[in-house]
Amino acid sequence: MSGFRLMAVHAHPDDESSKGAATTARYAAEGNEVKVVTLTGGERGDILNPAMDVPGVRDRIHEVRIEEMAEAARILGVQHQWMGFVDSGLPEGDPKPPLPEGCFALVPLEESTEALVRAIREFRPHVMTTYDENGGYPHPDHIRCHEVSMAAYEAAADPERFPDAGEPWKVQKVYYSHGFIRKRLLQFQEEYDRRGEEFPMAEWLKKWKTEQGDLMARVTTQITCGDYFPQRDDALRAHATQIDPNGSFFAVPLEIQQKIWPTEEFELAKTRVTTSIPENDLFAGIHEDGQQ
Numbered sequence: 001m002s003g004f005r006l007m008a009v010h011a012h013p014d015d016e017s018s019k020g021a022a023t024t025a026r027y028a029a030e031g032n033e034v035k036v037v038t039l040t041g042g043e044r045g046d047i048l049n050p051a052m053d054v055p056g057v058r059d060r061i062h063e064v065r066i067e068e069m070a071e072a073a074r075i076l077g078v079q080h081q082w083m084g085f086v087d088s089g090l091p092e093g094d095p096k097p098p099l100p101e102g103c104f105a106l107v108p109l110e111e112s113t114e115a116l117v118r119a120i121r122e123f124r125p126h127v128m129t130t131y132d133e134n135g136g137y138p139h140p141d142h143i144r145c146h147e148v149s150m151a152a153y154e155a156a157a158d159p160e161r162f163p164d165a166g167e168p169w170k171v172q173k174v175y176y177s178h179g180f181i182r183k184r185l186l187q188f189q190e191e192y193d194r195r196g197e198e199f200p201m202a203e204w205l206k207k208w209k210t211e212q213g214d215l216m217a218r219v220t221t222q223i224t225c226g227d228y229f230p231q232r233d234d235a236l237r238a239h240a241t242q243i244d245p246n247g248s249f250f251a252v253p254l255e256i257q258q259k260i261w262p263t264e265e266f267e268l269a270k271t272r273v274t275t276s277i278p279e280n281d282l283f284a285g286i287h288e289d290g291q292q
């Protein structure tokens with residue numbers, strides 16, 4: 001299928017390369033228009049790669065992250081738009097410190113929604129992806145990303161809302177991207193056991209809190225995209241200040257990932273078209289002529 005438009009809404013630069021990245025690369029490669037929208041500039045992200053924590057990077061981190069994002073988008077083959085909000089940072093400590101003034105999570109929802117509505121009405125995506133109500137992980141910007149995306153999905157279609165932000169547009173479906181699938185790691189572990197080798201993420205898996213169960217129970221849609229895992233990894237490595245190339249993300253070799261779990265997982269959150277679950281295509285049920 002080709003000729004559709006997909007908008008992936010993310011909180012920070014690098015999120016687009018770790019959540020649903022191979023899916024965006026696949027749809028772009030197959031002739032669809034794919035746009036990543038990044039809500040914040042990632043201003044409060046630390047330098048997480050020791051090799052990049054050097055003068056000349058630290059003192060121009062803002063520009064560096066813009067360059068990294070442009071490179072990641074080029075690798076994935078997607079368009080990219082900055083929304084211009086300011087990273088809220090991940091508050092740590094007990095009690096947690098208040099969020100910094102002016103940060104994205106404190107911008108009134110009405111204001112951030114209008115900005116995203118404008119972007120939606122310009123790009124006119126058939127499908128949007130965002131995070132679930134828990135943000136995928138509990139960063140205030142990720143939770144806000146969910147709230148803004150869901151509000152904009154409704155408001156973009158409503159001629160009464162934000163009439164100065166463009167012609168109304170009905171996004172047909174919105175999905176949550178689910179990256180933290182416990183079953184996936186368990187299957188990798190089984191493969192290592194079969195090979196008689198030590199699973200490099202065994203510690204990680206042991207620490208995984210299981211009270212909420214596996215998000216796999218919420219997954220409605222699996223996109224086969226193993227051929228695009230190399231692009232995903234290259235895009236992630238393009239965020240060199242944020243990603244330790246020796247980190248757990250790269251611990252399981254691609255050939256094992258491609259063999260054991262060659263998909264990315266999504267949950268259909270809202271739809272304006274009829275579709276049947278489970279799906280293997282984000283555009284299932286949508287006609288190529290777009291609206292209705």
Ligand SMILES: [Zn+2]
Nearest residue numbers: 011012015139
């Ligand atoms: Zn993030």
